[in-house]
Amino acid sequence: MKEYDHLIIWLDYFNSTLSRSEGRRVPLDKAVKSPTLDELCQAASLLGYTPKPFQARHPKRSHIQSGYIAIEKKEKKTKVIYELAEALRRVRGGQQPKPSK
Numbered sequence: 001m002k003e004y005d006h007l008i009i010w011l012d013y014f015n016s017t018l019s020r021s022e023g024r025r026v027p028l029d030k031a032v033k034s035p036t037l038d039e040l041c042q043a044a045s046l047l048g049y050t051p052k053p054f055q056a057r058h059p060k061r062s063h064i065q066s067g068y069i070a071i072e073k074k075e076k077k078t079k080v081i082y083e084l085a086e087a088l089r090r091v092r093g094g095q096q097p098k099p100s101k
Contacts, residue, residue: 003070007077009044010068011035012058014085023060025078030085032092037067043087044071 012023016031024031032039037053044051051069058066071080 005073006070007073007080008068008070009040009077009081009084010058011037011040011066012061013081014040014088018061023058025081026085030082030089032085032088035088035092037069039088039091040067040069040084042091043084044069046087046090047083049074 010023012018013025014031014035015024016028016033018024037055041051041053049071051071053067053069055065055067057064058068074080075083
């Protein structure tokens with residue numbers, strides 16, 4: 001049964017090596033290269049959420065192991081994703097991906 005009081009946030013939303021059609025949901029300047037589930041949990045904790053991590057495969061990339069977190073729904077999903085992207089970069093130490101042209 002679907003939980004409407006939680007948001008599902010996939011690692012692929014923040015991966016700078018993926019295109020938008022492959023599942024990335026943030027711009028390249030806010031994305032990080034190959035984020036880990038632990039880093040995403042730390043970023044969510046920085047924002048005051050209590051993340052529940054799950055190892056799983058993203059539906060668009062079922063051949064590659066990924067993961068997601070479930071967090072309590074307090075804001076719109078898009079806003080939470082952008083806040084998590086900023087926090088994820090802080091967890092990474094401010095590493096910025098190089099724009100590809």
